Amino acid sequence: MFCYFTDTKAEWIKGLLAVPFVLHSQPTGVFEKNAHSVEQMAEVAHQRYAEIMQDVENIVDDHIAHQKVGLQGQSKLKLLVPTIGSFFTRLHLADAFRYQDRKRFISSRRFVPPSFNDIRLILNTAQLMGVLEAGPLDLATFDGDVTLYDDGESLEPSNPVTQKIIHLMSHDTKIGIVTAAGYTEAEKYYNRLHGLLDAIKASTILTEAQKHNIMVMGGESNFLFTYDPTSPFLLAHLSRRNWILPSMSTWTQPTITALLDAAESSLRECVTNLSLPATILRKERAVGIIPSVPGYKFARESLEETVLVIQKKLEMSEVGKAIPFCAFNGGNDVFVDIGDKSWGVLVCQNYFGGKGMGPQGGSIKGERTLHVGDQFLSAGSNDFKARNVGTTAWIANPAETVELLSELAELMALKEKRA
Ligand code: IMP
Ligand code: MG
Numbered sequence: 001m002f003c004y005f006t007d008t009k010a011e012w013i014k015g016l017l018a019v020p021f022v023l024h025s026q027p028t029g030v031f032e033k034n035a036h037s038v039e040q041m042a043e044v045a046h047q048r049y050a051e052i053m054q055d056v057e058n059i060v061d062d063h064i065a066h067q068k069v070g071l072q073g074q075s076k077l078k079l080l081v082p083t084i085g086s087f088f089t090r091l092h093l094a095d096a097f098r099y100q101d102r103k104r105f106i107s108s109r110r111f112v113p114p115s116f117n118d119i120r121l122i123l124n125t126a127q128l129m130g131v132l133e134a135g136p137l138d139l140a141t142f143d144g145d146v147t148l149y150d151d152g153e154s155l156e157p158s159n160p161v162t163q164k165i166i167h168l169m170s171h172d173t174k175i176g177i178v179t180a181a182g183y184t185e186a187e188k189y190y191n192r193l194h195g196l197l198d199a200i201k202a203s204t205i206l207t208e209a210q211k212h213n214i215m216v217m218g219g220e221s222n223f224l225f226t227y228d229p230t231s232p233f234l235l236a237h238l239s240r241r242n243w244i245l246p247s248m249s250t251w252t253q254p255t256i257t258a259l260l261d262a263a264e265s266s267l268r269e270c271v272t273n274l275s276l277p278a279t280i281l282r283k284e285r286a287v288g289i290i291p292s293v294p295g296y297k298f299a300r301e302s303l304e305e306t307v308l309v310i311q312k313k314l315e316m317s318e319v320g321k322a323i324p325f326c327a328f329n330g331g332n333d334v335f336v337d338i339g340d341k342s343w344g345v346l347v348c349q350n351y352f353g354g355k356g357m358g359p360q361g362g363s364i365k366g367e368r369t370l371h372v373g374d375q376f377l378s379a380g381s382n383d384f385k386a387r388n389v390g391t392t393a394w395i396a397n398p399a400e401t402v403e404l405l406s407e408l409a410e411l412m413a414l415k416e417k418r419a
Pocket of ligand 2: 143146147373374375
């Protein structure tokens with residue numbers, strides 16, 4: 001079936017693991033106790049799964065070797081998974097599988113084969129291992145809604161992610177909060193992020209310099225705020241001339257207005273065609289729809305249809321070719337933003353790099369950057385774009401972000417011990 005909303009690499013790996021599952025799982029062990037022990041089955045399944053993950057790792061290494069000489073279009077992986085992009089680091093898939101199998105007991109399951117979620121988490125672990133092999137993690141960027149806090153909520157002081165982020169900052173990793181939420185006032189971001197910002201200010205483990213290693217990029221790539229302990233909201237707005245990249249200079253007001261006009265008219269069309277009880281929200285750098293009836297939940301299909309209609313219309317328009325934009329399904333709204341998260345992360349890489357904070361004072365490299373987000377399905381997902389400029393980890397809820405950062409801290413400690 002043709003589907004816009006899928007991740008081909010993870011689905012491909014899931015398919016490869018389905019064969020040993022069918023051949024080696026022992027579902028009859030549930031009632032034939034003496035015939036098949038779970039331990040024996042798990043040992044065989046673990047070995048087979050690990051072998052396959054090692055094979056995939058080798059195929060990725062081969063793709064990276066092709067990439068290095070500009071021939072990534074000719075790799076075996078490209079033939080097997082045509083949508084595959086480029087890799088910033090190696091992926092330690094076999095070790096990552098062993099790590100996740102210890103946590104999730106994938107090999108011990110008799111009825112449920114390795115799932116998409118299992119593969120997603122193995123890929124995250126493999127990515128963390130790859131980044132740490134490439135060098136220290138210079139920049140970690142985080143999406144807001146669903147990644148740091150539940151959709152539409154705020155980062156409260158009790159959120160365990162705060163201490164994990166402070167731990168990273170104490171190791172000189174710079175932090176960017178790269179969110180679609182587009183506000184022009186520091187106060188609004190403080191309201192969403194106060195648990196983290198207050199904890200950074202109060203921290204006794206961070207130096208003053210380390211405390212300044214956090215910034216907030218709002219509206220995907222439109223509003224930049226830096227840490228300012230003297231402001232009541234702990235953030236200072238930085239005007240665009242201080243941070244825009246040379247390639248963003250074509251984002252002129254007439255082009256932005258034309259793009260938002262085109263997006264707004266498509267949104268209105270979808271609202272009519274799908275009979276959506278929606279209000280159009282037009283902002284300085286975005287346009288979106290939100291429910292007009294409090295508490296109303298849009299059908300997922302309506303949101304996805306709206307995103308795809310707008311995306312296609314804008315892609316085919318002159319103005320859509322002139323400047324980047326991001327149309328996405330935010331759970332219970334659809335927004336079209338000017339720019340996207342690849343630009344947001346790129347600005348963080350440049351800003352910290354330009355201040356002499358990147359390796360050798362230059363812009364922070366993609367292999368030393370990790371973006372953590374929840375939206376990675378290929379169409380209609382705003383974190384997906386960050387894949388162009390850095391490594392990524394795909395989480396499903398804020399608890400998984402905490403788990404991922406614990407794993408990162410564990411791997412960093414292991415690396416320090418070995419050094
Ligand atoms: P993120 O997950 O942190 O990227 O935030 C996405 C959510 O921010 C969306 O689902 C919207 O509900 C909300 N939002 C608020 N303002 C904007 C905007 O200007 N553009 C896009 N999303 C916005
Ligand atoms: Mg999100």
